[in-house]
Amino acid sequence: MTAQAITKTRWFPAVLGFGTVFAAMLLVELLIRLGLINRFIVPLPSDILAALPRVIIEEHVLSRFLLTAAEAFSASILVTIFGVAGGVLLYQFRLLREATETWVAAVAAAPLVLIYPLYLVIFGRNATTIVAMGFTAGIAPVTLKTLEGLAGTRRVLINVGRSFNLTPWQQFWKILFPAALPTIFVGMRLGLIFALINIVGVEFLINFGGLGQLINELAERYDLAGTYAAILFVILISINVFVLTEWLERWLRPVE
Amino acid sequence: MTLPKAAPRWVQPVTALRIAIIVTILACWEALAASGLLYRDVVPSLFAIGKALFNLLTVPDMPVDLSRLGLQDAKIPAIYWHLYVTFYEILIGMVIGGLSGLVAGIALGSSRLLRQAYEPLLYYLGPCPKIIFFPVMIMWFGVGPGSKVAMGAISCFFPVALNVAGGMREIDKVLIRVGRSFRANTWQMVTKIYLPAMRHPIINGVRIGLGVCLIGTLLAETKLSNSGVGFLVIQAYSLFNMPLMYALLIVLFVIAIGANALIGKFGGLDDIKRR
Numbered sequence: 001m002t003a004q005a006i007t008k009t010r011w012f013p014a015v016l017g018f019g020t021v022f023a024a025m026l027l028v029e030l031l032i033r034l035g036l037i038n039r040f041i042v043p044l045p046s047d048i049l050a051a052l053p054r055v056i057i058e059e060h061v062l063s064r065f066l067l068t069a070a071e072a073f074s075a076s077i078l079v080t081i082f083g084v085a086g087g088v089l090l091y092q093f094r095l096l097r098e099a100t101e102t103w104v105a106a107v108a109a110a111p112l113v114l115i116y117p118l119y120l121v122i123f124g125r126n127a128t129t130i131v132a133m134g135f136t137a138g139i140a141p142v143t144l145k146t147l148e149g150l151a152g153t154r155r156v157l158i159n160v161g162r163s164f165n166l167t168p169w170q171q172f173w174k175i176l177f178p179a180a181l182p183t184i185f186v187g188m189r190l191g192l193i194f195a196l197i198n199i200v201g202v203e204f205l206i207n208f209g210g211l212g213q214l215i216n217e218l219a220e221r222y223d224l225a226g227t228y229a230a231i232l233f234v235i236l237i238s239i240n241v242f243v244l245t246e247w248l249e250r251w252l253r254p255v256e
Numbered sequence: 257m258t259l260p261k262a263a264p265r266w267v268q269p270v271t272a273l274r275i276a277i278i279v280t281i282l283a284c285w286e287a288l289a290a291s292g293l294l295y296r297d298v299v300p301s302l303f304a305i306g307k308a309l310f311n312l313l314t315v316p317d318m319p320v321d322l323s324r325l326g327l328q329d330a331k332i333p334a335i336y337w338h339l340y341v342t343f344y345e346i347l348i349g350m351v352i353g354g355l356s357g358l359v360a361g362i363a364l365g366s367s368r369l370l371r372q373a374y375e376p377l378l379y380y381l382g383p384c385p386k387i388i389f390f391p392v393m394i395m396w397f398g399v400g401p402g403s404k405v406a407m408g409a410i411s412c413f414f415p416v417a418l419n420v421a422g423g424m425r426e427i428d429k430v431l432i433r434v435g436r437s438f439r440a441n442t443w444q445m446v447t448k449i450y451l452p453a454m455r456h457p458i459i460n461g462v463r464i465g466l467g468v469c470l471i472g473t474l475l476a477e478t479k480l481s482n483s484g485v486g487f488l489v490i491q492a493y494s495l496f497n498m499p500l501m502y503a504l505l506i507v508l509f510v511i512a513i514g515a516n517a518l519i520g521k522f523g524g525l526d527d528i529k530r531r
Contacts, residue, residue, distance in 0.1 A: 013372030020373070041395050099273040111471045111512050114486070115505060117478070117493035122298055193383050201387040205479055212388065219391030231388050238384040 043224040048232065051225035059214055059226070061233065068199060068210030071127055075134030075195040080188055083139045087146020087184070088172075097147065108140035116202050130202050130209050137198040138191035145187020149180030185252045189245040196241060200234060211237065300499045308499035309506060335488070335507070342484040345401050345473050346466075349408020354465055356409070357416025358458070362450060364417065365424020375421060382414035386468070387475050394480065404476045404484065411472030412465035419464070423457025424450065463519045470512055 006012060025045040031037045032044050043051075055061060090097040090104075116133050123129040153176050161175040203212025211234050218226040282302060288294065289301040300308075316331035323329065360378070364371045389410060393403040427450065435449040451458070477486025485508060492501035 013369060014376075016369070016373040017377055021377070095269055095273055098270045099277065106513055109467060109513065109516050110509050111467065111474065113471055114474055114478075114489065114508055117489055118501060118505070120493060121496070121498065121501075122294070197383065197385040200385040201475065204385075204387055204390070205475065212385075215388050215391060219394075224395070227391055231392065234388055235381065235384050239380045242380060242383050 040224070043228055047225040048228045051223075051229040052233070055214075055218070055226050055229045055233065059218070059230070061211075061214070064210040064214050065237065066210075067127075068203065068212070071130050071199050071203075071209065072134060072192065072196045074131045075138060075199060076188070076192050078131070078135045079138035079142050079191040079195060082135075083142025083187065083191060084146050084184060086139070086143040087150065087187075090143065090147045091150040091176075101144075101147070104140055104143055108144060112136050113198050113201060116205060120206060125206055125208050127209060129206065130199050133202045134195035134199040138195035141190040141194060142184075142187040145190065146180065146184050149183030149187075150176055152183065153179040182249075182252050185249055189249050192245060193242065196238065200238075297496070297498045300502065304499040305502045305506075308497075309503035312500065312503045312507070335485075335504075338483055338485050338488050339507075339511075341401065342473065342477065342486065345404045345477075345484065346408055346469055349405045349469050349473055350412055350462075350466060352405070353409035353412030353469060354416050354462060357413045357461065357465065358420055360413070360417040361420025361461070362424060362446060364421040366450075371421065371425075375418075378414060378417055378421075382418060386411045386472050387479075390476050390479060393476070399480055401483075404473050404481065407476040408469040408473040412469040415464040415468060416458075416461040419457045419461030420454060423454035423461075426457070427453045459519060463516060466515060466519060467512070470515075474508070 028037065028042065029045050032039050032042060086104075090101065113133065115136070116129070119129045119132050119136075123132060157175050157179055158171070161171045166174060199209075200212040203209035204216050205212075207213055207216045211230070215227060215230045215234065218230050285299065286302055289299045312335050313333060316333055318332055318334035318337055320330050320332055320337075364375050364378075386407065390403065390407060393406040393410075397403040397406050431449050431453055432445075435445050440448060474484070474486035474489075477484035478490040481487040485504065489501060489504050489508075492498075492504060
């Protein structure tokens with residue numbers, strides 16, 4: 001097989017991508033062992049990998065993960081209930097939509113996570129603050145996407161409902177909601193990702209809760225390899241959640 | 257026949273409803289503040305917040321050494337110094353993260369192999385919470401502005417790189433062929449063809465990048481800092497000065513939403529939406 005043929009195979013880009021990451025880690029390992037990078041600032045990649053099982057077992061990563069997952073789940077439930085209800089409300093009352101849609105969009109673009117000290121004062125340093133922060137970060141995209149999904153329902157479907165003399169209640173549950181569901185799910189996915197990012201971030205900032213607190217604790221103990229391992233673990237969890245929700249979204253979306 | 261005179265803007269239903277909503281929220285806020293249902297000062301009166309905002313922006317409480325300029329020492333409101341520090345950190349973070357994102361995006365967008373190999377890494381790393389890198393940034397760049405700049409740069413890099421890479425793929429192939437037929441070199445292709453054709457994706461990436469850069473920098477300031485607006489917010493929390501905290505949050509949101517709107521306006525993003 002020639003070099004040109006190898007580069008055209010399906011697996012070559014993935015091998016190149018992961019190979020580059022692996023090569024970079026090897027290079028860092030070499031530079032640290034040669035003393036060109038201070039090992040008290042950057043730990044050996046081999047030490048980070050070796051620290052992973054220790055961090056998972058000794059730092060009770062499973063219970064921390066479950067706590068973060070529970071916070072994210074609670075925030076997602078709240079975001080879904082209030083976000084979808086808000087979107088439906090804006091769809092049903094046109095005047096309200098025209099008056100407030102730009103406000104909701106502005107809220108979605110605002111750096112809301114900065115109000116976490118305010119939540120600390122109101123709710124205290126506990127899981128409620130973290131869930132409230134996740135909820136605040138996630139609600140705007142769900143509201144906007146629900147509105148977009150309902151407003152984008154094909155005219156022909158609405159007319160079919162009318163020709164069957166459906167009541168407004170039936171029209172909503174039989175026509176509008178099923179038609180808008182894929183778009184609503186896009187919003188729920190965005191809301192979950194925003195909530196999760198903010199939950200882990202606030203856990204880290206207020207040193208309370210699950211995975212975010214783990215990173216903060218290890219950093220404060222100056223456990224370098226452990227800190228890097230915990231960051232790696234959180235990245236892997238985030239990627240998995242992202243991939244899973246993406247897969248669910250594709251599964252829900254009708255074939256175009 | 258004369259056309260009926262249009263109703264004044266404030267009488268129009270949408271404007272009237274907006275005014276009604278704002279007035280209701282403010283009235284509820286004031287009633288809650290007066291009721292004492294929440295802990296004292298958690299919901300301060302609007303008057304207290306307005307006074308804190310006025311003091312924050314106008315009362316000179318920080319001495320400034322102007323002797324080097326041959327001027328007498330003066331005092332300025334401390335918020336402007338902290339805004340300057342935050343602005344400086346965000347600006348440098350944006351320049352570093354934005355430029356490296358631009359280069360990475362152009363590289364990914366111009367080669368199919370590079371895109372297939374590295375774009376998934378950026379795509380999946382992009383939504384990770386960046387603040388978790390802050391302990392590492394402190395170790396690398398110290399507790400001063402360096403670690404905040406680094407947080408801003410990391411946050412900004414991903415949206416800019418992904419937007420530019422996406423924009424590169426959507427450039428009209430005719431433009432690229434025109435450049436090649438004129439035997440343009442790589443630098444000329446980038447400056448004469450790619451960058452002008454990708455104006456909107458770049459501006460969009462910068463707009464998203466600015467938002468996350470602002471968040472990354474300010475969150476880092478709230479975690480460990482002795483200057484910047486994030487530091488002021490967390491200091492107001494520590495001192496339980498709630499009117500000041502609300503005033504700072506108002507200033508921050510006005511700046512963030514204003515900067516977002518300005519980039520959209522001057523970047524021509526409004527034109528795309530109207531088209």
